[in-house]
Amino acid sequence: MADGYNLHSNRQASRRGRLPVSGLSPAEFEAAREEISSWPNYRPTPLVSLSGLARASEIASLWYKDEGTRFGLGSFKALGGAYATGRLLQSKIAENAGRVPSFAELRSGMFRDFTRNMKIVTATDGNHGRSVAWGARMFHCPCVVYVPRLCSRNRELAIASYGAVVVRSTSGYDETVNECAHDANENGWLLVSDTSWDGYEQVPGWVMQGYTMMSSEVMEQLGPDAPPTHVFVQGGCGGLAAAVCAHFESVWRARAPRFIVVEPLGAACLYASAVAGEPTALHEESHTIMAGLDCGHVSALAWKILFHGADFFMMIPDSTVPDCLRLLAFPPFGDAPIVSGESAIAGLAALLYALRNSKVRSRLGLCSKSKVLLFGTEGDTDPDRYRELTGVSAADIRARAAAFE
């Protein structure tokens, strides 16, 4: 397809294959929801109706779950890394203390004698590391975060602001994940990765359970009788897409929406895996300006769900990013202005492409009755990059949004 867009229909898609896999059951979604919704300063993020854009696009409704304000960290990733950090500390402390401490007890510092001798580590393009660093600080545990060589300075500083030691690798994202896992193994550190591989699934499973706080909110905000017809969700390693897919399927069953996974052209490992019918790493180092999606290896756990659970895989080019950021910042059809980030707009970009291409529109089954859900997974997690790409400051857009209300 032209201009860096591609669409792949998943022939393996089957509702049966979406049934819960180990570590992602309804009871575990509920446990994550109960826990995270009790954290200090918890507030659901807004589900914004882009009704003007929906009308102009001749679809019934368009919803954008805006994660820019999540726990003050700027992205949905705040949910997963911090939750998994708490769960991992719980299980390690239980081995020595003889009982499982609650998250509230971990937060209170009651188990500091244990946690100060432990070390939480992770590798990240930015958002996951921020979440893990925040969680480690909340639970009084030292933390080291590995970032790839091209991680933006602002994202590195944001991680360090939570007290984590940041190690800048000389490699790209996938190699940085390997280096971090190797060092964790050598030193007995506690690895909190958001991607998984054979033999390492429990922690990434907790990360994914944390993400379903967001899908729980969406279900509540939409109301139980109103599942969307289509969900466009962006993929890095696939953890987010798989968590949302499994969660929606477990609740909505036969009414679950069509599921479209969207990736950047330069980092489309899920797309490549879908075409090959098995997990397939990119030959070359991945590269995209959508930093959160810059990933060349699928998560093994996520793949188990998406292999059957995703109906379509799409690729979008980086060139669409500035236009989509500006479309949300300066909505032409009377919707509220929104500050988004480079990785937040992938679903929107794919939808807009489908809407202006009649073949793609009809393959996806988009029509005047369609109710579409997008996940705006981050705000301006790098404010300088936001200004560079849009020509405006996020503060200006927020002021316009406040005036709009």
Ligand SMILES: Cc1ncc(COP(=O)(O)O)c(C=O)c1O
């Ligand atoms: C803002 C944002 N959106 C989407 C994703 C993709 O999530 P996953 O890697 O779980 O597929 C990421 C990953 O870091 C992200 O930071």
